[in-house]
Amino acid sequence: MQRHLPRAFGLVAGASLLFLYAPILVLGVFSFNSGRLFHRWEGGSLHWYAKALANEGFRGAAVNSLAVALGATLLATFLATGAVIGLHRAGARQQGIALALIGLPLVVPEVVMAVATLIFFSLLRGATGLDFGLGNLILAHAAFCLPFAMMPIRAALRGVEPAILTVAADLYASEGAIVRHILLPLLAPGIGSGAALAFITSFDDFAMSQLLAGPGQTTLPVFIWAQLRRPLTPEVNAMSAIMLAVSAAFICLALAMVARARFTNGPCDP
Amino acid sequence: MSGIGTGRLLAWPAFLIAGLLGGIPMALVIACSLMKPGAFGGVEWGLSFDAYRALLFRRDIFSGEPVFSADHLLIYGRSILLAAGTTILCLAIGFPTAAHMATRPPRARKWWVLAITLPFWTSLLVRTLALMLIIGDQGLINGLLLRTGLIQAPVAMLHTNFAVLLGLVYSFLPFMVLPVFAALERLDPRLVEAGADLYAGRWRIAFLVILPNIRPGLVAGCLLVFLPALGSYVVPLMLGGGRAMMAGDLIALQFGGARNWPLGAAEAVALVTLVLAALLPCWLMRGRAG
Numbered sequence: 001m002q003r004h005l006p007r008a009f010g011l012v013a014g015a016s017l018l019f020l021y022a023p024i025l026v027l028g029v030f031s032f033n034s035g036r037l038f039h040r041w042e043g044g045s046l047h048w049y050a051k052a053l054a055n056e057g058f059r060g061a062a063v064n065s066l067a068v069a070l071g072a073t074l075l076a077t078f079l080a081t082g083a084v085i086g087l088h089r090a091g092a093r094q095q096g097i098a099l100a101l102i103g104l105p106l107v108v109p110e111v112v113m114a115v116a117t118l119i120f121f122s123l124l125r126g127a128t129g130l131d132f133g134l135g136n137l138i139l140a141h142a143a144f145c146l147p148f149a150m151m152p153i154r155a156a157l158r159g160v161e162p163a164i165l166t167v168a169a170d171l172y173a174s175e176g177a178i179v180r181h182i183l184l185p186l187l188a189p190g191i192g193s194g195a196a197l198a199f200i201t202s203f204d205d206f207a208m209s210q211l212l213a214g215p216g217q218t219t220l221p222v223f224i225w226a227q228l229r230r231p232l233t234p235e236v237n238a239m240s241a242i243m244l245a246v247s248a249a250f251i252c253l254a255l256a257m258v259a260r261a262r263f264t265n266g267p268c269d270p
Numbered sequence: 271m272s273g274i275g276t277g278r279l280l281a282w283p284a285f286l287i288a289g290l291l292g293g294i295p296m297a298l299v300i301a302c303s304l305m306k307p308g309a310f311g312g313v314e315w316g317l318s319f320d321a322y323r324a325l326l327f328r329r330d331i332f333s334g335e336p337v338f339s340a341d342h343l344l345i346y347g348r349s350i351l352l353a354a355g356t357t358i359l360c361l362a363i364g365f366p367t368a369a370h371m372a373t374r375p376p377r378a379r380k381w382w383v384l385a386i387t388l389p390f391w392t393s394l395l396v397r398t399l400a401l402m403l404i405i406g407d408q409g410l411i412n413g414l415l416l417r418t419g420l421i422q423a424p425v426a427m428l429h430t431n432f433a434v435l436l437g438l439v440y441s442f443l444p445f446m447v448l449p450v451f452a453a454l455e456r457l458d459p460r461l462v463e464a465g466a467d468l469y470a471g472r473w474r475i476a477f478l479v480i481l482p483n484i485r486p487g488l489v490a491g492c493l494l495v496f497l498p499a500l501g502s503y504v505v506p507l508m509l510g511g512g513r514a515m516m517a518g519d520l521i522a523l524q525f526g527g528a529r530n531w532p533l534g535a536a537e538a539v540a541l542v543t544l545v546l547a548a549l550l551p552c553w554l555m556r557g558r559a560g
């Protein structure tokens with residue numbers, strides 16, 4: 001097939017990579033600029049990082065972001081694991097309904113999901129006086145991250161040899177024992193990467209947080225967005241670069257867990 | 271209770287949360303679109319179709335008569351055009367990229383997939399901000415051009431349709447490359463060789479052998495680009511800056527500064543209807559295919 005491929009395709013592929021990475025690289029490089037400009041390099045410095053880390057608003061937003069992402073990750077991973085194990089024995093019809101409902105955030109535009117959640121919490125507060133503060137954001141993020149957390153767990157379940165479960169059932173293992181002693185350990189890498197994906201999804205979310213966050217609940221993306229209303233300095237590059245580094249660390253974690261699972265499952269893995 | 275039943279209970283918490291924070295809120299959006307706006311945001315109880323009427327008509331300031339207004343049509347039309355343009359550009363760039371990836375050795379293929387996937391998992395806001403810093407009036411491109419003396423005043427690129435299109439292609443290109451790559455990778459190379467052995471030219475092979483075999487991947491890629499582009503919010507908000515607005519920004523605006531929740535809800539219903547309309551042909555085709 002290779003010999004039929006026009007040579008220009010390789011050039012386009014290279015250009016695609018450049019297009020995807022150049023803006024991130026420019027942002028990263030200029031976060032180390034000692035000057036105030038985005039188009040003139042005036043020597044390397046960590047000045048803007050020091051400034052960003054000393055910024056109280058930034059630190060507060062970072063704490064909120066981490067709290068929301070951790071809470072949403074715990075909740076979403078717990079729910080996703082239950083959903084994957086519970087649904088795998090369910091009929092096609094039940095599975096279809098459940099997956100359509102859980103997968104709603106993948107089809108409905110994020111901003112629509114965000115205003116829908118805003119209406120929901122505002123009516124809830126009006127009708128019952130219930131307001132969980134940062135908990136509102138955690139719940140909303142958990143629902144939003146759920147389909148992302150389920151993806152690697154479902155993939156891990158497809159890799160489990162069905163005969164193992166049949167053998168366990170033949171040997172009178174209860175359903176609970178099968179889940180605890182066989183499924184959970186085998187799914188662990190998938191659950192781990194599901195958690196990492198949920199964390200990134202929550203940590204990077206802007207629309208939901210912007211519309212839902214009350215005073216003092218600003219998360220990092222919302223804080224960075226608010227900086228754009230002032231004259232820009234490379235401090236915003238430094239803040240953004242810190243966010244990118246956190247996301248990159250978690251995606252590497254997710255990939256490493258999947259890779260390790262492939263390695264330990266050995267050649268049997270399809 | 272033991273046996274099959276206990277396992278299924280584990281799915282219930284996820285189902286309930288998805289219903290509580292997905293299904294119910296979406297139903298509330300529809301309900302909200304059928305009410306009157308409250309004085310300080312929120313809604314007033316009572317059935318009213320004013321919000322839907324406001325999508326196409328506005329009240330004349332003097333007479334109070336409804337007059338036709340194309341504002342909404344303009345913004346929704348722009349959203350559809352920008353999403354369609356994004357899909358075409360992503361296909362034009364993504365197909366050659368995917369074809370190049372699919373013909374690499376297996377090891378190199380893995381690295382390509384990783385490189386294309388990675389940006390998707392970083393903050394969209396930060397990546398859009400990076401574009402902003404490059405094409406802005408004080409950005410990298412204008413700064414360099416001004417210094418070389420090629421231009422005297424900064425070229426206005428930010429806050430234009432071009433900026434939004436660029437941002438959308440930049441955000442959604444991976445969604446085109448990955449499914450097309452997956453389809454090309456599954457394609458049996460012997461089919462292509464058989465075509466060549468039977469003296470089919472390059473174009474005949476492309477259209478009669480490769481295209482029919484990778485059609486599902488192409489359709490998936492186009493949908494995965496078109497749908498999120500149609501409903502995108504962050505990219506037009508930052509790169510369009512109110513001058514090249516899309517439907518998503520308009521909706522958020524009604525729940526922020528404008529404080530007209532029913533209108534915002536009606537706009538949201540209109541947007542979701544467009545999304546479903548784009549999905550419908552695919553569902554029908556899948557249903558026919560079995």
